[in-house]
Amino acid sequence: MMRLLINKxxxxxxxxxxxxxxxxxGWILITLIIKGSASLSPYIFTHDLVNDGIRNLLWGQFVLxxxxxxxxxxxxxxxxIYLQEYGNHTRYASFIRDLSxxxxxxxxxxxxxxxxxxxxxxxxxxxxxxxxxxxxxMMLPIxxxxxxxxxxxxxxxLREAGMAxxxxxxxxxxxxxLKAAKVGIMTGLILAFARIMGETAPLLYTSGSSIYMxxxxxxxxxxxxxxxxxxxTMPDExxxxxxxxxxxxxxxxxxxxxxxxxxxxxxxxx
Amino acid sequence: xxxxxxxxxxxxxSFVFVILVATVIxxxxxxxxxxxxxxxxxxxxxxxxxxxxxEKNVVAIGDxxxxxxHNNSTDPIANSNTDSSGIDNPxxxxxxxxxxxxxxxxxxxxxxxxxxxxxxxDIDVDSESADTDDASKRTVYxxxxxxxxxxxxxxxxxxxxxxxxxGIAVFLSEIANDFIASIIGTAIELLAAIPxxxxxxxxxxxxxxxxxxxxxxxxxxxxxAGLVLGIMxxxxxxxxxxxxxxxxxxxxxxxxxxxxxxxxxxxKDIIFPYAKAGIIGSIxxxxxxxxxxxxxxxxxxxxxxxxxxxxxxxTISVPVVLANNFAESSGMSMNALFYLSLxxxxxxxxxxxxxxxxxxxxxx
Numbered sequence: 001m002m003r004l005l006i007n008k009x010x011x012x013x014x015x016x017x018x019x020x021x022x023x024x025x026g027w028i029l030i031t032l033i034i035k036g037s038a039s040l041s042p043y044i045f046t047h048d049l050v051n052d053g054i055r056n057l058l059w060g061q062f063v064l065x066x067x068x069x070x071x072x073x074x075x076x077x078x079x080x081i082y083l084q085e086y087g088n089h090t091r092y093a094s095f096i097r098d099l100s101x102x103x104x105x106x107x108x109x110x111x112x113x114x115x116x117x118x119x120x121x122x123x124x125x126x127x128x129x130x131x132x133x134x135x136x137x138m139m140l141p142i143x144x145x146x147x148x149x150x151x152x153x154x155x156x157x158l159r160e161a162g163m164a165x166x167x168x169x170x171x172x173x174x175x176x177x178l179k180a181a182k183v184g185i186m187t188g189l190i191l192a193f194a195r196i197m198g199e200t201a202p203l204l205y206t207s208g209s210s211i212y213m214x215x216x217x218x219x220x221x222x223x224x225x226x227x228x229x230x231x232x233t234m235p236d237e238x239x240x241x242x243x244x245x246x247x248x249x250x251x252x253x254x255x256x257x258x259x260x261x262x263x264x265x266x267x268x269x270x
Numbered sequence: 271x272x273x274x275x276x277x278x279x280x281x282x283x284s285f286v287f288v289i290l291v292a293t294v295i296x297x298x299x300x301x302x303x304x305x306x307x308x309x310x311x312x313x314x315x316x317x318x319x320x321x322x323x324x325e326k327n328v329v330a331i332g333d334x335x336x337x338x339x340h341n342n343s344t345d346p347i348a349n350s351n352t353d354s355s356g357i358d359n360p361x362x363x364x365x366x367x368x369x370x371x372x373x374x375x376x377x378x379x380x381x382x383x384x385x386x387x388x389x390x391x392d393i394d395v396d397s398e399s400a401d402t403d404d405a406s407k408r409t410v411y412x413x414x415x416x417x418x419x420x421x422x423x424x425x426x427x428x429x430x431x432x433x434x435x436x437g438i439a440v441f442l443s444e445i446a447n448d449f450i451a452s453i454i455g456t457a458i459e460l461l462a463a464i465p466x467x468x469x470x471x472x473x474x475x476x477x478x479x480x481x482x483x484x485x486x487x488x489x490x491x492x493x494x495a496g497l498v499l500g501i502m503x504x505x506x507x508x509x510x511x512x513x514x515x516x517x518x519x520x521x522x523x524x525x526x527x528x529x530x531x532x533x534x535x536x537x538k539d540i541i542f543p544y545a546k547a548g549i550i551g552s553i554x555x556x557x558x559x560x561x562x563x564x565x566x567x568x569x570x571x572x573x574x575x576x577x578x579x580x581x582x583x584x585t586i587s588v589p590v591v592l593a594n595n596f597a598e599s600s601g602m603s604m605n606a607l608f609y610l611s612l613x614x615x616x617x618x619x620x621x622x623x624x625x626x627x628x629x630x631x632x633x634x
Contacts, residue, residue, distance in 0.1 A: 007532035011445055017437025018446070018454055021508065024501050025461045028472050035475075075282045082279035093283070098626060100286045105555060105622045106293075106615065107562020109589045113611040114293045116596070117300045137289055144286060170275040191463075198465025201564040201589070205596045225467055229565065232471050243471070251468050258463045262456065 029251075036248025039241035049211040049227060052238065054246050056213040060222030061250075064128065064207060065197045067217075068135035073189055076140050080147025085173055097148065104141040111137050112202040120206060128217030131207025135196045142195060146188025150181040187261040194257035198250060200225035224250055297612040304605035308411065312609060315412020318575045319603060322410045411606035413588070413613065415575050419492065420561060420587040420614075422578070423571065426496025427560045431504040432553060438504070439511035439549075440537055455512070462505035470569035473498040478570050487582020488572065495571035495587070499560045507556040514548025515541055551629030558621040562614060564589035588614045 047053025079096070087093035111134055119130040154177050162172035178185070203209075209226035210219070224246055231243035298305075308315065438458060442451045477498060478489035485493060518541050526536045542549070572584020573594050586594075588610050599607055 003532050003535070007534040010534040010537070014437040014441045014445055017434045018441040020434060021438050021458055021461065021504065022454065025457055027476070028461075028464065028468065031472055031476055032468065075285055078279045078282035079285060082276075082283040086276055086279055087283065096283050096286055098623070099290050101626055102619050102622050103286060103290055105558050105562075105618065107564070107589060107618055109562065109564040109592050110293070110297070110611050110615040110618075113592060113596070113608060114296055117296045117608065118292075140289070141286060144283075168272050170272055173275075194463060198463075198467070200465070200467045201593065204593055225465065225565075228467055228471065229568070232474065232569070247468055247471055251464055254463055254465060255460055258460060262459075 032244070032248050032251055035241070035244040037245075039238075039245040040248070044242065044245060048213050049222065049242075052242060054224070054227075054242060054249070056210070056222040057224040057227050057246060058249070059213065060128075060207075060210070061197065061224035063217075064131045064135060064203070064221065064223060065193060068132045068139055068196060069189070069193050071132070072136045072139035072143055072192075076143025076192075077147045077185070079140075079144045080151060081173055081178075083144070083148045084151035085169070085177070096144075100141040100144045103137075104145060108138060108199060108201040109204075112204055112206055115202065115206045123218075126205060126208030126220045128207055128219065128221030131203050131221055131223060132217070134202035134206045135199060138199055138202055139192050139196050142192040143189065146192065147181075147185055150184035150188065151177060153184065154180045183264055183267075187264050190257050190261040190264070194254045194261070197257070198225065198254045200229055204229070293615065294612075297608055297615060301605055301608035301612045304411065304602060304609040307602070308606070308609075312411070312413050312606070313417060313613070314414050315410065316414040316577065317410045317412045318415065318606075320410050321407050409602060411603060411609075413606070413610050415577055416586050416588045416591045416610065417613070418577060419571065419585040420589075422492055422581075422585075423496040423499055423567065423587055424557060424560045426493060426581070427499035427503060428553070428557060430497055430500030431507055431556065431560075434500075435504045435507035435511060435556075436549075438508040439515055440541075442508070442512045443515045444533065444537060444541070455509075458505045458508055462509065465565075466502060466563060467565040469498055469502050469566040473566065474569040477501075482582070485582055487580065488584055490570050490572040490584050491582045492571065492578040492585050493581040495567045496581075498566050498570055499563055502563065502566050503556040503560045506559060507552055510552030510555065511545075511549050514545040514552060517548065518544045547629045551625045554621060554625035554629065558618045558625070561621070562589060562618050564593050568593050 044053040045055055045058070048056040079100075083093045083097060087096075115130050115134040115137065119133055120126055123130070158176050158180055159172060162176045163169070167175075203223045203226050207223050207226070208220040209223045209230065210221060213222070228243045228246050228250070231239045231246070234240060234243075304312065438454075442455050442458075446454065473494060474490075478491075478494045481494050481497060482489040482491070487493070522540050522544065523536055526540050531539070567587055568590045571587055571590055573586050573590055574584055575586055576583070578585035592607055592611055592614075595603070596607060
């Protein structure tokens, strides 16, 4: 009898924990939606921060994350290909795998300080390229890991079949293996992009944030997340409201990207 | 073509290695003045930006002004010399060069090591006031307050996150049916995807005041920071633990059930022992995350250099020091920040690596 009671209590507790987790998610989302939608208006999408809008921030964040992806994705995929197709089972490959896992969990603020030391200090002021470099460093290990994992799921027979008809290895990789792993890699890329979209710490003193439309990447560049950080502690109610609106848009974008990634993977399984 | 492609992929893979090594080297080089100045004492010194007076050799006042002028004129030369000669200990080289110049002027006097030392450190900040100052001073930077802050906020985070995350993991893998598990699982993973700055903002305006109304004290405090951190890492920890729990073979569970074990007993005696390594690994990785988290904490920890005597007092953590003070720093305070950054980086690398090596290695 006692055993059954303990069992009931344990199950109840465990369920309560899951409910608690959902409660936090609900609390955060509801807060965001209520506070964010209060300041949401067409006006903020057509004006820059200097005129109390967030157009330049949206654009800036998108450009920073987009350009970082433009560099990070090819390099990351190539590295993943090396790990799985060329260096697999070698010590060097497993060493790189470990390092990439370590890098994935490295504190993002430290990456910010690193980029600050090598780019911002020589240039003398915060600039867009430094922000891109920081996001690239954040993104690279995620792409490497995903590509590596997804390629490992491709059956060996496909490779053998390609080799057997005399195709060179790079041809096999590009036309057979990458095609087979396409959906998985796409999902990983979407998740990686979503991750760096929401990053603040590595941008704080690399790109900084500007209240104007970023004219050039060699100048201080507008960043949505950094601006949210700055605006949220302003005494001006209106600016705090703007921060909430930006936070809402950012969260919705990140969550939508995540759901899209999940949806893609599910479609493939069916 | 084939060769070229292979080399290209290899170079890309080495990028990871190069970046990691470059991070360590760059952080070390920029932190070196602070490392040389404060050594390992840095970790236990609780003063940050405090001006410390050092006893000075007796120098006549008239001489002091003269020597100050000399220092002024010789310093740039000395600096450029040390830069180009690349001597290991710039402070020492600086002193000896300054000595040389002074003695060549036939103007031998007791040159105060510390005053030159000071000039060397804070050249861009206030070298003039230093030169005219009678007593020699130096600004001391110590990392004890943020390091302690980081440790305690991480402990609080873990105390909150571990039980909840374990509950969620068990619920998802053993209690809920597939449909509910997939919905709640997705929700938990979405919680993990929310950018950390959103957690910080939410905590600043809602969670902090809520906690303060229960426990008293400030709405920005060590406690609030720790709890927010805990909430932030718990979905991550839950997802990893769930994956570890799911590796338990069904046969083991079924045989236990067949013996008449209750669900709780199966979880306690079969699943946890089997998935122990994976679960501990997930806890350590989450711990590494919590330690290095900046934005969720920056809003709510208070950001003041003071030990928190109660959990409801505001204090500061290492990432927050970096986030708040970087823009206004230069000279030695900048080097000290890089020192902190290096410490944080090394500690988190070691944490993650040990988790991977000892606990997560055997996972398929």
